Amino acid sequence: MSTFQPINPKPFLKSLIGKQVIVRLKWNKTEYRGTLISIDNYMNLQLDQTYEIIYEVEDGNETKKEESIGEIFIRCNNVLFVREAKSEPQETEIETETSVATESNGNENGNKEMETD
Amino acid sequence: MSTKEEPLDLIRFHLDEFVLIKLRGAREIKGKLQGYDSHCNMVLSEAEEYIYNDSNDDVETKKTEMVFVRGDSVILISPI
Amino acid sequence: MLFFSFFKTLVDQEVTVELKNDMEIKGTLKSVDQYLNLKLDNISCTNGNKYPHLQSVKTLFIRGSTVRYVHMSPNSVDCTLLQDASRRKLWFNPQSRMIV
Numbered sequence: 434m435s436t437f438q439p440i441n442p443k444p445f446l447k448s449l450i451g452k453q454v455i456v457r458l459k460w461n462k463t464e465y466r467g468t469l470i471s472i473d474n475y476m477n478l479q480l481d482q483t484y485e486i487i488y489e490v491e492d493g494n495e496t497k498k499e500e501s502i503g504e505i506f507i508r509c510n511n512v513l514f515v516r517e518a519k520s521e522p523q524e525t526e527i528e529t530e531t532s533v534a535t536e537s538n539g540n541e542n543g544n545k546e547m548e549t550d
Numbered sequence: 551m552s553t554k555e556e557p558l559d560l561i562r563f564h565l566d567e568f569v570l571i572k573l574r575g576a577r578e579i580k581g582k583l584q585g586y587d588s589h590c591n592m593v594l595s596e597a598e599e600y601i602y603n604d605s606n607d608d609v610e611t612k613k614t615e616m617v618f619v620r621g622d623s624v625i626l627i628s629p630i
Numbered sequence: 631m632l633f634f635s636f637f638k639t640l641v642d643q644e645v646t647v648e649l650k651n652d653m654e655i656k657g658t659l660k661s662v663d664q665y666l667n668l669k670l671d672n673i674s675c676t677n678g679n680k681y682p683h684l685q686s687v688k689t690l691f692i693r694g695s696t697v698r699y700v701h702m703s704p705n706s707v708d709c710t711l712l713q714d715a716s717r718r719k720l721w722f723n724p725q726s727r728m729i730v
Contacts, residue, residue, distance in 0.1 A: 435607050473556035506557050506627040565713045585712035587632045616707050618700040
């Protein structure tokens, strides 16, 4: 095995500062996409140029509602996960969303390792 | 060492300005930020509370001149 | 500690407490503690008596975690003092000082 460099949560978040991220909340199928400005020890987050994305399910179809809301502060306890937002077409993001949602968190780790390579 | 500003520090800049707070229970409250702490307990003046129902019409609006908001209900804070 | 001090300045004022279970209780604030638990005297329900089980109650203790809002008269609040205290990072949380 080659040398395995673990990325721990705090360094991971610090490495995302200044980048486009997507933050999913624990409630209401809500996500926020924006530039990560700062974090603190509790993992409170601050985002800029943020879009609020709400997933609604109507009769089995999932739709997205996006709204631009500028600069926001997110209280730490509401966060489900934080990931880097790749600049991909919208449809691919939705597919990635559903695949991440159905599979376990191990997949998130897999994505992380790929990013560092 | 680290002179980086943390998210709560950056809220400090919005004191005495209008902010929009998103709360649990499909509520939002707009008001002038008078004070806050690290739990996101806040005091807002000239506040308007919006309560949304399932169909997302703006059901209720309540106005208060001065209100304390407990931090555990807070989801996000955004300047207006 | 900041809001503990803030509520101490509100003792003997009339406040309306809205709880997370949608009850609204108006009363005179008699005491507060570090958890922001509250004691109110001479209470009345402002919810239009949807909750009649408080009709015979004159004084009560409210656990801080159940509070959603506390409404108060703007005259009882010194805004400049409150803003100043928030600016000077008077929140009592040593862990937030740690270097990220």
